[in-house]
Amino acid sequence: xSNLHGYHGQYxxxxxxxxxxxxxxxxxxxxxxxLGGSGLGTRLLLEHEAWKHDPLAPESSLVFAFSPLVGxxxxxxxxxxxxxRSPLTGRINDSLASSTFAIAGKRTGHDAIxxxxxxxxxxxxxxxxxxxxxxxAEHLWRLSADQAETRLREDFxxxxxxxxxxxGGENLVRYATISHSGRHAGRGxxxxxxxxxxxxxxAVRGTKRTDWANxxxxxxxxxxxxxxxxxxxxxxxxELGTAAxxxxxxRLRCLPTRNFQRGSFDGxxxxxxxxxxxARDKMKSSCAVCTIxxxxxxxxxxxxxxxxxxxxxxxxxALGPLCxxxxxxTVLQASQLCDHYGIDTISTGGTIAFAMECVxxxxxxxxxxxxxxxxxLLKAIHLIGQVxxxxxxxxxxxxxxxxxxxxxxxxxxxxxxxxxxxxxEPRALQTMxxxxxxGTRGADHNRSGAxxxxxxxxxxxxxxxxxxxxxxxETEDKAAIMDSMILCKFLRGVFDDYFAESSEMLxxxxxxxxxxxxxxxxxxxxxxAKKEFNIASGWTPKEDTLPSRMLTSxxxxxxxxxxxxxTLQSLIxxxxxARGWDKTGYLETTSL
Amino acid sequence: xxxxxxxxxxPRQRVGIASEMLVFDHEQMGIKDIILTIARRHPEFQKHxxxxxxxxxxxxxxxxxxxxxxxxDGFAQDGDSLLILSMDAGG
Numbered sequence: 088x089s090n091l092h093g094y095h096g097q098y099x100x101x102x103x104x105x106x107x108x109x110x111x112x113x114x115x116x117x118x119x120x121x122l123g124g125s126g127l128g129t130r131l132l133l134e135h136e137a138w139k140h141d142p143l144a145p146e147s148s149l150v151f152a153f154s155p156l157v158g159x160x161x162x163x164x165x166x167x168x169x170x171x172r173s174p175l176t177g178r179i180n181d182s183l184a185s186s187t188f189a190i191a192g193k194r195t196g197h198d199a200i201x202x203x204x205x206x207x208x209x210x211x212x213x214x215x216x217x218x219x220x221x222x223x224a225e226h227l228w229r230l231s232a233d234q235a236e237t238r239l240r241e242d243f244x245x246x247x248x249x250x251x252x253x254x255g256g257e258n259l260v261r262y263a264t265i266s267h268s269g270r271h272a273g274r275g276x277x278x279x280x281x282x283x284x285x286x287x288x289x290a291v292r293g294t295k296r297t298d299w300a301n302x303x304x305x306x307x308x309x310x311x312x313x314x315x316x317x318x319x320x321x322x323x324x325x326e327l328g329t330a331a332x333x334x335x336x337x338r339l340r341c342l343p344t345r346n347f348q349r350g351s352f353d354g355x356x357x358x359x360x361x362x363x364x365x366a367r368d369k370m371k372s373s374c375a376v377c378t379i380x381x382x383x384x385x386x387x388x389x390x391x392x393x394x395x396x397x398x399x400x401x402x403x404x405a406l407g408p409l410c411x412x413x414x415x416x417t418v419l420q421a422s423q424l425c426d427h428y429g430i431d432t433i434s435t436g437g438t439i440a441f442a443m444e445c446v447x448x449x450x451x452x453x454x455x456x457x458x459x460x461x462x463x464l465l466k467a468i469h470l471i472g473q474v475x476x477x478x479x480x481x482x483x484x485x486x487x488x489x490x491x492x493x494x495x496x497x498x499x500x501x502x503x504x505x506x507x508x509x510x511x512e513p514r515a516l517q518t519m520x521x522x523x524x525x526g527t528r529g530a531d532h533n534r535s536g537a538x539x540x541x542x543x544x545x546x547x548x549x550x551x552x553x554x555x556x557x558x559x560x561e562t563e564d565k566a567a568i569m570d571s572m573i574l575c576k577f578l579r580g581v582f583d584d585y586f587a588e589s590s591e592m593l594x595x596x597x598x599x600x601x602x603x604x605x606x607x608x609x610x611x612x613x614x615x616a617k618k619e620f621n622i623a624s625g626w627t628p629k630e631d632t633l634p635s636r637m638l639t640s641x642x643x644x645x646x647x648x649x650x651x652x653x654t655l656q657s658l659i660x661x662x663x664x665a666r667g668w669d670k671t672g673y674l675e676t677t678s679l
Numbered sequence: 680x681x682x683x684x685x686x687x688x689x690p691r692q693r694v695g696i697a698s699e700m701l702v703f704d705h706e707q708m709g710i711k712d713i714i715l716t717i718a719r720r721h722p723e724f725q726k727h728x729x730x731x732x733x734x735x736x737x738x739x740x741x742x743x744x745x746x747x748x749x750x751x752d753g754f755a756q757d758g759d760s761l762l763i764l765s766m767d768a769g770g
Contacts, residue, residue: 544748
């Protein structure tokens, strides 16, 4: 038993080839630096030399990492990170999600679960505290994650929580997700890594709780945080959801449209949350242990049934404007199909939009696949999920598809390091462009919140200077701590001094005496660890860039939105130096 | 002069309209003064989106889709559009 507060002081190393598991101790100093979630998961991957292995090989490692706050009364703390080498990028990947899986997983008595090997047949990995076993999952194979989870609940009972892959993960779609209670660890293909191990689902149950160093203070802090979470800083998420971005981004011409050729879409009004609220019934929901309640769920008909579909800005942008599909119902159906197959909506939409442009340019002989054709979008998603026909190529993501097509199509494949860009047009939000280019998991809006810098009055978002590189570093540092301690990023607006308040919360849980400076140092250590992993896995500075079309052409609808290679490189160099790396992005020292 | 006011997200929810045209008897006008005019016209905007005479830190103002204004003041002229939106652009 650990004498740590908030931690068990050990992780579980599972070999699904043999069906055996061993608890392994965690060094308290490592926990103090890397905290949990993304930080802890990355550190464990480094220790297991996971950069050496093909992400889909049996030797690869997949980590489910919890955090010291999991199980506490702090709002939004029921979260976990899934960390592995990405089959889409070949670099580090960490995806986060919320659900009771975090709470039940931690109650097994472990701060993380590391999975290696490959089961002989499709299996359910059952972790009941120290008892680990494999059960056949052949009856669940080909079911959606949601359908499989329903069956698992019936079979195992309510004490268990589950993380499940859909057919996309089984079929090794390189951007397959891991799902649980309608939430998804979405980006980078962790679902394919689990599928490659022949694991359809992980079932966890336990009774082992960690204690808190200062329970009274923690409860008081949790009450205060919940109260603040009801305030104006989160009301956008509560009332409209992230979909509220659609109209704003369209007006600012930073809504990626037609495979990042335009920054506005004349069908955006139809896809706004206001229009959806007017057209159909909506239900609001929230993650486990969350007082914000950002989840907006709409009923849609699909394949003769009514489905409940959760809508976020990223789904709408990727499956709507990016593919120029304007029909609200079709976009909702496309989102539902992605959930059904268990595939990332951003990479799905990005890859299909890229393919649509290739068809238009005569580079890909799939004449049915046209911008604006909703039926073609739905057909393409089916082909990807089932890995049939041209879906076999689409399932590898836009970078590999571009390499197959050739003809310099890589210039407009919407990806960085292989990860498709989310819904922030880089030429119109140029601090975000920097964040995309240097992101350790590729183009990403959750590991870098640099778009916030572009919304500052002191910044000209279409003409950024190297001064903004330091601000981009700060948003990454904040995200690294949020993703490791772990709290929802939608809370970030409620803090006056995020690092100071976070250190106080961690101290109440752990009994440590962390300062805001200690947490800043942790953020740097976490990001250095991710970079270290990438360098070990083959990263070179030339990966830190954007698709070359974005560096040579203005947006079709905004001639002020231009960015060139020299400007981006000067931003990257300033960023690298601000990080304490050499100017090309290599670490001065490594732990390997 | 005429200024188009465009409301997005929560400000739109509070005001209840997507946009409106305001007419002022000036050739140009300070953005903070325009915001105060909006607050006087729309009590729900004053209640939810303002801290006294200043726009709440959770919201921001943008002129013509270009420059953002939070603390500094700027000027709007005839034909300009003033966008009022949530500060948080997270998706």
